Amino acid sequence: MSVDLTSREISRKYDRFALWYDWVQGIPDLLGLSRLRRKLLKRASGKILEIAVGTGKNLRFYPSDCRKDRQDYDRSAGRE
Numbered sequence: 001m002s003v004d005l006t007s008r009e010i011s012r013k014y015d016r017f018a019l020w021y022d023w024v025q026g027i028p029d030l031l032g033l034s035r036l037r038r039k040l041l042k043r044a045s046g047k048i049l050e051i052a053v054g055t056g057k058n059l060r061f062y063p064s065d066c067r068k069d070r071q072d073y074d075r076s077a078g079r080e
Contacts, residue, residue, distance in 0.1 A: 014073075022055050037061050 041061035053070040
């Protein structure tokens, strides 16, 4: 079964789900994903390009001296 959606419809669906994304990801975070993010990203240095930044969950784990650039389909995504 194929569903044809316009770009606008997809954007609206994405925007509605984005409100819940961090809550849904709470379970993997409780199981250690957040700890893994912290461990891996604290080792980053220099210029960082984060693709598909989404709600920006990774951004707080980068060292403060990293230069971060972020890209996402949703231009408001990952705003600090």
